[in-house]
Amino acid sequence: MSIRERLSGNEAAAIAMKQINPDVVAAFPITPSTEIPQYFSTFVSNGTVDTEFVAVESEHSAMSACIGAEAAGSRAMTATSANGLSLMWEMIYIASSLRLPIVMSLVNRAVSGPLNIHNDHSDAMGVRDAGWIMLFSENNQEAYDNLLMAHRIAEHKDVLLPLMVCQDGFITSHSIENIELVEDEKVKEFVGTYKPEHYLLNRKEPMAIGPLDVQPYLFEHKYQQANAMRNAKKVIEEVSKEFEKMTGRKYSFFEEYKLDDAEIAIVCMNSTAGTTKFVVDSLRAKGIKAGLLKVRMFRPFPAEEIANALSHLKAVAVLDKSDSLNGAGGALFEDVTSSMYVNKKQVPVVNYVYGIGGRDTTSYDIEGVYKDLMEIAKTGETGNPYRYFGVRREK
Amino acid sequence: MKITPNTPAEEMTIAGNIYDAGNSLEFKTGDWRSVKPIYISEKCKQCGLCFPVCPDDAIPVNKDQKREDFNYDYCKGCGVCAKVCPFGAIEMK
Numbered sequence: 001m002s003i004r005e006r007l008s009g010n011e012a013a014a015i016a017m018k019q020i021n022p023d024v025v026a027a028f029p030i031t032p033s034t035e036i037p038q039y040f041s042t043f044v045s046n047g048t049v050d051t052e053f054v055a056v057e058s059e060h061s062a063m064s065a066c067i068g069a070e071a072a073g074s075r076a077m078t079a080t081s082a083n084g085l086s087l088m089w090e091m092i093y094i095a096s097s098l099r100l101p102i103v104m105s106l107v108n109r110a111v112s113g114p115l116n117i118h119n120d121h122s123d124a125m126g127v128r129d130a131g132w133i134m135l136f137s138e139n140n141q142e143a144y145d146n147l148l149m150a151h152r153i154a155e156h157k158d159v160l161l162p163l164m165v166c167q168d169g170f171i172t173s174h175s176i177e178n179i180e181l182v183e184d185e186k187v188k189e190f191v192g193t194y195k196p197e198h199y200l201l202n203r204k205e206p207m208a209i210g211p212l213d214v215q216p217y218l219f220e221h222k223y224q225q226a227n228a229m230r231n232a233k234k235v236i237e238e239v240s241k242e243f244e245k246m247t248g249r250k251y252s253f254f255e256e257y258k259l260d261d262a263e264i265a266i267v268c269m270n271s272t273a274g275t276t277k278f279v280v281d282s283l284r285a286k287g288i289k290a291g292l293l294k295v296r297m298f299r300p301f302p303a304e305e306i307a308n309a310l311s312h313l314k315a316v317a318v319l320d321k322s323d324s325l326n327g328a329g330g331a332l333f334e335d336v337t338s339s340m341y342v343n344k345k346q347v348p349v350v351n352y353v354y355g356i357g358g359r360d361t362t363s364y365d366i367e368g369v370y371k372d373l374m375e376i377a378k379t380g381e382t383g384n385p386y387r388y389f390g391v392r393r394e395k
Numbered sequence: 396m397k398i399t400p401n402t403p404a405e406e407m408t409i410a411g412n413i414y415d416a417g418n419s420l421e422f423k424t425g426d427w428r429s430v431k432p433i434y435i436s437e438k439c440k441q442c443g444l445c446f447p448v449c450p451d452d453a454i455p456v457n458k459d460q461k462r463e464d465f466n467y468d469y470c471k472g473c474g475v476c477a478k479v480c481p482f483g484a485i486e487m488k
Contacts, residue, residue: 097410098410099409099410160409198412198414205414206415206416207412207413207414207415207416208412208413208415208416209410209412210410210411211411211413213411216399216400217398217400217407217411220402220403220404220407221404221407221409221410221411223404224404224407224409224410227404228409
């Protein structure tokens with residue numbers, strides 16, 4: 001029997017880490033992810049876990065320590081947010097290019113400045129091309145479940161890539177909701193022990209990691225990384241199926257909520273999906289065929305699958321909780337629209353940048369988007385696709 | 396396993412990992428050189444000042460404690476040896 005609890009998103013992540021019992025956790029506090037290493041360090045002090053907790057002096061050091069630990073042959077985890085991730089930037093690329101399956105909890109927050117500690121996705125979007133697998137979580141349950149699946153995906157021999165589990169700062173990380181936990185023993189069995197094929201502390205096989213990689217070689221190593229990312233799709237599918245067998249909770253590349261017979265739909269990630277589901281239900285009660293596609297697996301990006309899932313719609317809105325400041329549209333919008341173009345699915349698509357710096361996203365805002373979509377579905381005209389909601393402007 | 400500029404990506408180790416030890420000798424850094432030290436043996440007094448300063452161990456010393464000509468497989472042409480030679484027995488060209 002699973003355990004019924006009520007936990008915040010940060011508590012859920014810390015409990016997942018406790019159950020995983022990694023060899024090393026190196027982390028530096030930063031709002032809103034601070035509580036994860038804070039709770040976890042109490043597990044270390046109480047002897048509930050066998051982990052070596054490294055209280056580093058910066059996030060750059062946190063990621064460096066994780067890289068060292070993982071290269072040595074141990075399982076390493078960390079947690080961070082926003083500017084903490086920015087400070088890790090250099091080492092984020094080292095971790096993925098050295099093919100070290102480190103697992104991170106990223107509690108999404110606006111990257112300053114001006115200084116803001118609240119939720120948006122600008123931190124995650126900044127590392128979207130860094131070669132990390134990126135899973136997004138609507139609520140505490142998904143943040144917990146994604147973490148339980150993380151090592152199985154990241155450490156798979158066909159993958160060997162670091163993985164980050166994202167959840168919305170404060171909205172998810174600090175809100176207490178019901179959750180179903182898996183028993184410790186079952187988690188232990190599911191996650192398994194880490195047995196790397198090659199590692200630095202293997203005295204039977206001396207090895208060098210991260211050597212000089214000049215013109216005849218780096219391109220091939222990047223190609224290998226890209227292949228590993230392509231392989232990750234199949235592994236994520238397999239591990240999610242196995243997880244479903246254990247818990248009954250189904251995870252795919254994305255969740256389709258009343259999308260099958262929908263005429264208009266929203267594509268979004270993380271907690272906004274919860275608000276959107278509420279709005280979809282209320283619109284459905286009025287006979288409006290609204291649907292939702294919630295992206296869980298952002299990297300690798302399920303391009304073909306998303307294009308197919310949206311192909312029957314009359315109008316689509318992609319919501320970006322981060323502005324790419326490129327004069328053309330947000331990151332999720334660009335990924336979705338290019339996927340549709342390449343797969344020859346012609347549907348009017350618009351983009352809304354929203355929720356920046358923790359701006360509230362209400363059901364009225366989402367209703368407004370569906371209202372716009374109904375108009376677009378009627379006329380087929382998108383007008384300017386690069387839009388906003390929730391920002392104050394002159395009338 | 397020997398990886399060369401002709402090895403396909405599928406056969407290369409991931410991340411450029413080298414599963415072996417003591418193989419820096421296989422990495423010939425001599426082609427980084429833009430200027431070359433020339434050893435003029437007639438001027439050399441075998442004073443022993445040059446080989447300890449070579450960062451690449453590219454000045455071989457024989458069992459009679461005498462230096463021999465440069466090992467150009469590893470000499471990067473930094474010129475430190477020419478600077479320390481009091482007798483002008485090393486010229487950079």
